[in-house]
Amino acid sequence: MGEDRVGDIVPDPGIEEAAAAAGVRRSAPLVRERTGGDDELDRSLRPQRLADFIAQDQVTEQLGIFIEAARRRGEPLDHVLLAGPPGLGKTSLAHIIAAELEVPLVQTAAPALERKADIAAFLTALEPGSVFFIDEIHRLNPAIEETLYPAMEDRRLPVVLGQGAGARTVTLDLPPFTLVGATTRAGLLSKPLHDRFGLTHRLEHYEPADLARIVARSASILGVEIEPGGELAIAERSRGTPRVANRLLKRVRDFAEVRAAGVITEEIALEALSMLEVDRAGLDRHDRLILETIATKFGGGPVGLSTLCAAIDEEPDTIEEVYEPYLLQQGLIKRTPRGRVLTERGFAHLGLPVPEGAATLF
Numbered sequence: 001m002g003e004d005r006v007g008d009i010v011p012d013p014g015i016e017e018a019a020a021a022a023g024v025r026r027s028a029p030l031v032r033e034r035t036g037g038d039d040e041l042d043r044s045l046r047p048q049r050l051a052d053f054i055a056q057d058q059v060t061e062q063l064g065i066f067i068e069a070a071r072r073r074g075e076p077l078d079h080v081l082l083a084g085p086p087g088l089g090k091t092s093l094a095h096i097i098a099a100e101l102e103v104p105l106v107q108t109a110a111p112a113l114e115r116k117a118d119i120a121a122f123l124t125a126l127e128p129g130s131v132f133f134i135d136e137i138h139r140l141n142p143a144i145e146e147t148l149y150p151a152m153e154d155r156r157l158p159v160v161l162g163q164g165a166g167a168r169t170v171t172l173d174l175p176p177f178t179l180v181g182a183t184t185r186a187g188l189l190s191k192p193l194h195d196r197f198g199l200t201h202r203l204e205h206y207e208p209a210d211l212a213r214i215v216a217r218s219a220s221i222l223g224v225e226i227e228p229g230g231e232l233a234i235a236e237r238s239r240g241t242p243r244v245a246n247r248l249l250k251r252v253r254d255f256a257e258v259r260a261a262g263v264i265t266e267e268i269a270l271e272a273l274s275m276l277e278v279d280r281a282g283l284d285r286h287d288r289l290i291l292e293t294i295a296t297k298f299g300g301g302p303v304g305l306s307t308l309c310a311a312i313d314e315e316p317d318t319i320e321e322v323y324e325p326y327l328l329q330q331g332l333i334k335r336t337p338r339g340r341v342l343t344e345r346g347f348a349h350l351g352l353p354v355p356e357g358a359a360t361l362f
Helices: 015-021 057-073 090-101 116-124 142-154 191-195 208-222 228-236 242-259 266-275 285-297 305-312 316-329 344-350 356-361
Strands: 032-034 080-083 104-109 131-135 156-161 168-173 178-183 199-202 333-336 339-342
Touching: 057 090, 057 199, 080 090, 090 104, 090 131, 090 178, 116 142, 116 156, 142 156, 142 178, 142 191, 208 228, 208 242, 228 242, 228 266, 242 266, 285 305, 285 316, 285 333, 285 339, 285 344, 305 316, 305 339, 316 333
Parallel strands: 080 178, 080 199, 104 131, 131 178
Antiparallel strands: 032 104, 156 168, 333 339
Protein backbone atom coordinates (compact mmCIF):
# COMPACT_ATOMS: atom_id res chain seq x y z
CA MET A 1 0.00 0.00 0.00
CA GLY A 2 1.49 3.31 -1.05
CA GLU A 3 1.75 6.26 1.25
CA ASP A 4 -0.86 8.19 -0.76
CA ARG A 5 -3.52 5.49 -0.30
CA VAL A 6 -5.63 4.46 2.67
CA GLY A 7 -6.80 0.89 2.10
CA ASP A 8 -8.38 0.97 -1.38
CA ILE A 9 -9.45 4.62 -1.05
CA VAL A 10 -7.72 7.14 -3.30
CA PRO A 11 -7.52 10.48 -1.44
CA ASP A 12 -9.07 13.66 -2.77
CA PRO A 13 -6.74 16.30 -4.22
CA GLY A 14 -5.14 18.16 -1.37
CA ILE A 15 -5.50 15.24 1.05
CA GLU A 16 -1.84 15.31 2.03
CA GLU A 17 -2.06 19.03 2.71
CA ALA A 18 -5.14 18.42 4.86
CA ALA A 19 -3.52 15.58 6.73
CA ALA A 20 -0.42 17.68 7.40
CA ALA A 21 -2.55 20.59 8.60
CA ALA A 22 -4.38 18.28 11.00
CA GLY A 23 -1.11 16.90 12.27
CA VAL A 24 -1.92 13.42 10.93
CA ARG A 25 1.00 11.14 10.23
CA ARG A 26 -0.40 8.90 7.53
CA SER A 27 2.27 6.26 8.03
CA ALA A 28 2.17 6.36 11.84
CA PRO A 29 2.32 2.91 13.43
CA LEU A 30 -0.91 1.78 15.06
CA VAL A 31 -1.79 -0.72 17.74
CA ARG A 32 -3.00 -3.24 15.15
CA GLU A 33 -3.61 -6.90 15.67
CA ARG A 34 -4.58 -9.50 13.12
CA THR A 35 -6.50 -12.27 14.76
CA GLY A 36 -5.18 -15.79 14.41
CA GLY A 37 -1.67 -17.10 13.94
CA ASP A 38 -0.29 -15.38 17.01
CA ASP A 39 1.18 -17.80 19.53
CA GLU A 40 0.91 -15.31 22.37
CA LEU A 41 -2.74 -14.65 21.60
CA ASP A 42 -3.42 -18.37 21.32
CA ARG A 43 -2.07 -18.79 24.85
CA SER A 44 -4.33 -16.05 26.14
CA LEU A 45 -7.16 -16.97 28.44
CA ARG A 46 -9.50 -14.89 26.30
CA PRO A 47 -11.94 -16.90 24.20
CA GLN A 48 -11.10 -16.66 20.51
CA ARG A 49 -14.52 -17.39 18.96
CA LEU A 50 -18.16 -16.89 19.86
CA ALA A 51 -18.51 -20.63 20.35
CA ASP A 52 -15.84 -20.43 23.08
CA PHE A 53 -17.50 -17.56 24.91
CA ILE A 54 -19.20 -18.95 28.01
CA ALA A 55 -22.60 -17.59 29.15
CA GLN A 56 -23.97 -14.21 27.96
CA ASP A 57 -26.02 -16.35 25.56
CA GLN A 58 -28.35 -13.58 24.42
CA VAL A 59 -25.44 -11.31 23.49
CA THR A 60 -23.43 -13.98 21.66
CA GLU A 61 -26.47 -15.34 19.81
CA GLN A 62 -27.42 -11.91 18.49
CA LEU A 63 -23.84 -11.05 17.56
CA GLY A 64 -23.51 -14.36 15.73
CA ILE A 65 -26.55 -13.59 13.58
CA PHE A 66 -25.48 -10.02 12.79
CA ILE A 67 -21.89 -11.05 11.99
CA GLU A 68 -23.04 -13.82 9.64
CA ALA A 69 -25.46 -11.45 7.90
CA ALA A 70 -22.70 -8.86 7.39
CA ARG A 71 -20.36 -11.53 6.00
CA ARG A 72 -22.96 -12.78 3.53
CA ARG A 73 -23.58 -9.25 2.24
CA GLY A 74 -19.87 -8.50 2.11
CA GLU A 75 -20.42 -5.42 4.27
CA PRO A 76 -18.82 -4.25 7.50
CA LEU A 77 -20.74 -5.00 10.68
CA ASP A 78 -22.72 -2.09 12.08
CA HIS A 79 -21.04 -0.17 14.91
CA VAL A 80 -21.24 -2.02 18.24
CA LEU A 81 -21.45 -0.65 21.80
CA LEU A 82 -20.60 -3.09 24.61
CA ALA A 83 -21.54 -1.98 28.13
CA GLY A 84 -21.21 -3.55 31.54
CA PRO A 85 -19.05 -3.74 34.66
CA PRO A 86 -15.29 -4.34 34.34
CA GLY A 87 -13.96 -7.81 33.68
CA LEU A 88 -17.00 -9.37 32.02
CA GLY A 89 -15.56 -9.82 28.52
CA LYS A 90 -16.09 -6.60 26.54
CA THR A 91 -12.53 -6.56 25.22
CA SER A 92 -12.73 -10.29 24.49
CA LEU A 93 -15.88 -9.75 22.43
CA ALA A 94 -14.15 -7.02 20.42
CA HIS A 95 -11.36 -9.49 19.58
CA ILE A 96 -13.95 -12.15 18.75
CA ILE A 97 -15.90 -9.83 16.42
CA ALA A 98 -12.71 -9.18 14.43
CA ALA A 99 -11.87 -12.89 14.40
CA GLU A 100 -15.33 -13.90 13.21
CA LEU A 101 -15.25 -11.25 10.49
CA GLU A 102 -11.65 -12.27 9.61
CA VAL A 103 -10.48 -8.65 9.60
CA PRO A 104 -7.72 -6.73 11.43
CA LEU A 105 -8.37 -5.35 14.90
CA VAL A 106 -7.07 -1.89 15.76
CA GLN A 107 -7.47 -0.86 19.37
CA THR A 108 -6.92 2.12 21.59
CA ALA A 109 -8.36 3.68 24.74
CA ALA A 110 -10.34 6.90 24.93
CA PRO A 111 -7.93 8.65 27.37
CA ALA A 112 -5.15 8.21 24.77
CA LEU A 113 -7.11 10.25 22.21
CA GLU A 114 -6.38 13.80 23.32
CA ARG A 115 -6.50 15.70 20.00
CA LYS A 116 -8.40 15.42 16.74
CA ALA A 117 -5.14 14.46 15.07
CA ASP A 118 -4.95 11.38 17.32
CA ILE A 119 -8.27 9.96 16.16
CA ALA A 120 -7.55 11.04 12.57
CA ALA A 121 -4.30 9.07 12.57
CA PHE A 122 -6.19 5.90 13.45
CA LEU A 123 -9.12 6.44 11.10
CA THR A 124 -7.11 7.32 8.00
CA ALA A 125 -4.83 4.30 8.40
CA LEU A 126 -7.58 1.68 8.83
CA GLU A 127 -7.70 -1.12 6.30
CA PRO A 128 -11.08 -1.79 4.63
CA GLY A 129 -13.41 -3.73 6.91
CA SER A 130 -11.25 -3.27 10.02
CA VAL A 131 -12.65 -3.37 13.54
CA PHE A 132 -11.65 -0.20 15.40
CA PHE A 133 -11.96 -0.81 19.14
CA ILE A 134 -12.09 2.09 21.63
CA ASP A 135 -12.07 1.08 25.29
CA GLU A 136 -13.69 3.29 27.94
CA ILE A 137 -15.36 5.22 25.14
CA HIS A 138 -17.40 7.30 27.59
CA ARG A 139 -14.18 9.19 28.41
CA LEU A 140 -13.85 10.72 24.92
CA ASN A 141 -13.74 14.50 24.97
CA PRO A 142 -16.46 16.34 22.99
CA ALA A 143 -14.12 17.42 20.18
CA ILE A 144 -13.15 13.80 19.47
CA GLU A 145 -16.81 12.75 19.58
CA GLU A 146 -17.74 15.31 16.97
CA THR A 147 -14.96 14.00 14.74
CA LEU A 148 -16.39 10.50 15.05
CA TYR A 149 -19.92 11.44 13.96
CA PRO A 150 -19.27 11.85 10.22
CA ALA A 151 -16.75 9.00 10.32
CA MET A 152 -19.33 6.60 11.74
CA GLU A 153 -22.22 7.71 9.53
CA ASP A 154 -20.66 8.68 6.19
CA ARG A 155 -17.09 7.35 6.42
CA ARG A 156 -15.75 10.85 5.94
CA LEU A 157 -13.31 12.92 7.98
CA PRO A 158 -13.55 16.70 7.53
CA VAL A 159 -10.31 18.62 8.14
CA VAL A 160 -10.19 22.41 8.44
CA LEU A 161 -7.27 24.09 6.65
CA GLY A 162 -6.14 27.55 7.66
CA GLN A 163 -7.74 29.97 10.07
CA GLY A 164 -10.18 32.82 10.01
CA ALA A 165 -11.86 33.98 6.79
CA GLY A 166 -9.43 32.01 4.62
CA ALA A 167 -10.18 28.67 6.26
CA ARG A 168 -11.50 25.85 4.10
CA THR A 169 -12.55 22.27 4.76
CA VAL A 170 -11.13 19.26 2.97
CA THR A 171 -12.85 15.90 3.42
CA LEU A 172 -10.84 12.70 3.74
CA ASP A 173 -12.57 9.53 2.56
CA LEU A 174 -12.36 6.63 4.98
CA PRO A 175 -12.54 2.91 4.26
CA PRO A 176 -15.55 0.96 5.55
CA PHE A 177 -14.96 -0.04 9.17
CA THR A 178 -16.75 -1.18 12.32
CA LEU A 179 -16.36 0.87 15.49
CA VAL A 180 -16.63 -1.20 18.66
CA GLY A 181 -16.90 0.85 21.83
CA ALA A 182 -16.64 -0.55 25.36
CA THR A 183 -17.83 1.29 28.44
CA THR A 184 -18.35 0.61 32.10
CA ARG A 185 -20.58 3.69 32.41
CA ALA A 186 -22.97 3.83 29.48
CA GLY A 187 -24.91 6.66 31.10
CA LEU A 188 -21.96 9.00 30.57
CA LEU A 189 -22.09 8.61 26.77
CA SER A 190 -23.63 11.58 25.01
CA LYS A 191 -26.92 10.77 23.31
CA PRO A 192 -25.66 11.68 19.79
CA LEU A 193 -22.78 9.22 20.14
CA HIS A 194 -24.91 6.51 21.75
CA ASP A 195 -27.52 6.73 18.97
CA ARG A 196 -24.91 6.18 16.26
CA PHE A 197 -24.25 2.63 17.43
CA GLY A 198 -26.45 0.24 15.50
CA LEU A 199 -25.89 -2.61 17.98
CA THR A 200 -25.91 -2.16 21.76
CA HIS A 201 -25.32 -5.00 24.19
CA ARG A 202 -24.96 -5.09 27.97
CA LEU A 203 -23.01 -7.84 29.72
CA GLU A 204 -24.23 -9.06 33.11
CA HIS A 205 -22.45 -10.77 35.99
CA TYR A 206 -21.96 -14.52 35.69
CA GLU A 207 -23.50 -17.32 37.77
CA PRO A 208 -21.09 -19.53 39.78
CA ALA A 209 -21.80 -22.52 37.51
CA ASP A 210 -20.74 -20.52 34.44
CA LEU A 211 -17.66 -19.21 36.21
CA ALA A 212 -16.73 -22.78 37.15
CA ARG A 213 -16.75 -23.63 33.43
CA ILE A 214 -14.53 -20.62 32.76
CA VAL A 215 -12.14 -21.71 35.52
CA ALA A 216 -12.01 -25.23 34.04
CA ARG A 217 -11.25 -23.84 30.56
CA SER A 218 -8.57 -21.48 31.88
CA ALA A 219 -6.99 -24.26 33.92
CA SER A 220 -6.79 -26.40 30.79
CA ILE A 221 -5.05 -23.59 28.88
CA LEU A 222 -2.62 -23.01 31.77
CA GLY A 223 -1.93 -26.73 32.06
CA VAL A 224 -3.26 -26.91 35.62
CA GLU A 225 -4.96 -30.01 36.99
CA ILE A 226 -8.10 -29.00 38.89
CA GLU A 227 -10.98 -30.93 40.38
CA PRO A 228 -14.66 -29.85 40.12
CA GLY A 229 -14.71 -28.90 43.79
CA GLY A 230 -11.75 -26.59 43.25
CA GLU A 231 -13.42 -25.02 40.22
CA LEU A 232 -16.58 -24.23 42.18
CA ALA A 233 -14.68 -22.93 45.22
CA ILE A 234 -12.89 -20.38 43.03
CA ALA A 235 -16.03 -19.54 41.05
CA GLU A 236 -18.10 -18.79 44.16
CA ARG A 237 -15.55 -16.21 45.31
CA SER A 238 -15.08 -14.48 41.96
CA ARG A 239 -17.74 -11.76 42.29
CA GLY A 240 -19.49 -12.99 39.17
CA THR A 241 -16.52 -11.77 37.09
CA PRO A 242 -14.33 -13.92 34.79
CA ARG A 243 -11.35 -11.59 35.23
CA VAL A 244 -11.44 -12.12 38.99
CA ALA A 245 -11.90 -15.87 38.50
CA ASN A 246 -8.81 -16.10 36.29
CA ARG A 247 -6.79 -13.99 38.71
CA LEU A 248 -7.75 -16.21 41.66
CA LEU A 249 -7.06 -19.34 39.61
CA LYS A 250 -3.49 -18.21 38.97
CA ARG A 251 -2.87 -17.50 42.65
CA VAL A 252 -4.42 -20.81 43.74
CA ARG A 253 -2.26 -22.54 41.12
CA ASP A 254 0.84 -20.99 42.69
CA PHE A 255 -0.26 -22.17 46.11
CA ALA A 256 -0.95 -25.69 44.85
CA GLU A 257 2.45 -25.92 43.19
CA VAL A 258 4.31 -24.85 46.34
CA ARG A 259 2.23 -26.34 49.15
CA ALA A 260 0.63 -29.35 47.42
CA ALA A 261 1.29 -31.69 44.51
CA GLY A 262 0.13 -29.14 41.95
CA VAL A 263 -3.44 -30.46 41.84
CA ILE A 264 -6.15 -27.99 42.83
CA THR A 265 -8.63 -29.88 44.99
CA GLU A 266 -11.48 -28.26 46.88
CA GLU A 267 -9.44 -28.36 50.10
CA ILE A 268 -6.38 -26.80 48.47
CA ALA A 269 -8.51 -24.10 46.82
CA LEU A 270 -10.20 -23.20 50.12
CA GLU A 271 -6.87 -23.11 51.93
CA ALA A 272 -5.34 -20.88 49.25
CA LEU A 273 -8.33 -18.53 49.19
CA SER A 274 -8.22 -18.33 52.97
CA MET A 275 -4.57 -17.31 52.75
CA LEU A 276 -5.58 -14.65 50.18
CA GLU A 277 -8.26 -13.48 52.68
CA VAL A 278 -11.07 -13.93 50.15
CA ASP A 279 -14.26 -15.12 51.84
CA ARG A 280 -17.23 -17.04 50.45
CA ALA A 281 -18.95 -13.83 49.28
CA GLY A 282 -15.85 -12.74 47.37
CA LEU A 283 -14.95 -10.01 49.87
CA ASP A 284 -11.29 -9.39 50.60
CA ARG A 285 -9.66 -7.81 53.64
CA HIS A 286 -10.28 -4.24 52.48
CA ASP A 287 -13.97 -4.89 51.84
CA ARG A 288 -14.40 -6.39 55.31
CA LEU A 289 -12.47 -3.49 56.85
CA ILE A 290 -15.07 -1.07 55.51
CA LEU A 291 -17.92 -3.20 56.86
CA GLU A 292 -16.26 -3.70 60.25
CA THR A 293 -15.45 0.00 60.59
CA ILE A 294 -19.05 1.04 59.95
CA ALA A 295 -20.32 -1.70 62.30
CA THR A 296 -17.96 -1.33 65.24
CA LYS A 297 -16.77 2.27 65.18
CA PHE A 298 -19.97 3.94 64.04
CA GLY A 299 -22.69 1.59 65.31
CA GLY A 300 -23.77 0.58 61.82
CA GLY A 301 -23.93 4.14 60.54
CA PRO A 302 -24.84 6.46 59.06
CA VAL A 303 -21.29 7.68 58.55
CA GLY A 304 -20.15 10.29 56.05
CA LEU A 305 -17.72 9.41 53.30
CA SER A 306 -14.99 11.77 54.53
CA THR A 307 -15.26 10.35 58.05
CA LEU A 308 -15.11 6.79 56.76
CA CYS A 309 -12.05 7.66 54.64
CA ALA A 310 -10.26 9.10 57.66
CA ALA A 311 -11.15 6.06 59.77
CA ILE A 312 -9.63 3.53 57.34
CA ASP A 313 -6.98 5.82 55.83
CA GLU A 314 -8.27 5.54 52.26
CA GLU A 315 -9.05 8.00 49.47
CA PRO A 316 -12.73 8.85 48.70
CA ASP A 317 -12.39 7.95 45.01
CA THR A 318 -10.99 4.54 45.88
CA ILE A 319 -13.90 3.76 48.20
CA GLU A 320 -16.53 5.00 45.75
CA GLU A 321 -15.06 3.49 42.59
CA VAL A 322 -13.32 0.32 43.81
CA TYR A 323 -14.95 -1.00 46.97
CA GLU A 324 -18.48 0.37 47.28
CA PRO A 325 -20.00 -0.88 43.98
CA TYR A 326 -19.73 -4.55 44.96
CA LEU A 327 -20.78 -3.93 48.57
CA LEU A 328 -23.85 -2.07 47.32
CA GLN A 329 -24.62 -4.73 44.74
CA GLN A 330 -24.53 -7.42 47.44
CA GLY A 331 -26.79 -5.38 49.70
CA LEU A 332 -24.20 -5.18 52.48
CA ILE A 333 -24.27 -1.39 52.74
CA LYS A 334 -26.46 1.36 51.41
CA ARG A 335 -26.07 5.06 50.79
CA THR A 336 -28.40 7.51 52.53
CA PRO A 337 -28.50 11.32 52.58
CA ARG A 338 -26.79 11.14 55.99
CA GLY A 339 -24.05 8.74 54.95
CA ARG A 340 -23.20 5.03 54.57
CA VAL A 341 -25.25 2.52 56.54
CA LEU A 342 -24.56 -1.17 57.18
CA THR A 343 -27.57 -3.32 56.32
CA GLU A 344 -28.89 -6.31 58.22
CA ARG A 345 -27.21 -8.49 55.63
CA GLY A 346 -23.94 -6.71 56.30
CA PHE A 347 -24.19 -7.41 60.03
CA ALA A 348 -25.04 -11.04 59.28
CA HIS A 349 -22.01 -11.39 57.02
CA LEU A 350 -19.78 -10.18 59.85
CA GLY A 351 -21.55 -12.46 62.32
CA LEU A 352 -22.66 -9.48 64.42
CA PRO A 353 -26.09 -8.73 65.88
CA VAL A 354 -27.95 -5.69 64.60
CA PRO A 355 -27.78 -2.88 67.19
CA GLU A 356 -31.18 -2.09 68.72
CA GLY A 357 -31.05 1.57 67.76
CA ALA A 358 -30.13 0.73 64.17
CA ALA A 359 -33.35 -1.07 63.29
CA THR A 360 -35.00 2.12 62.02
CA LEU A 361 -32.21 2.62 59.50
CA PHE A 362 -33.08 -0.49 57.43
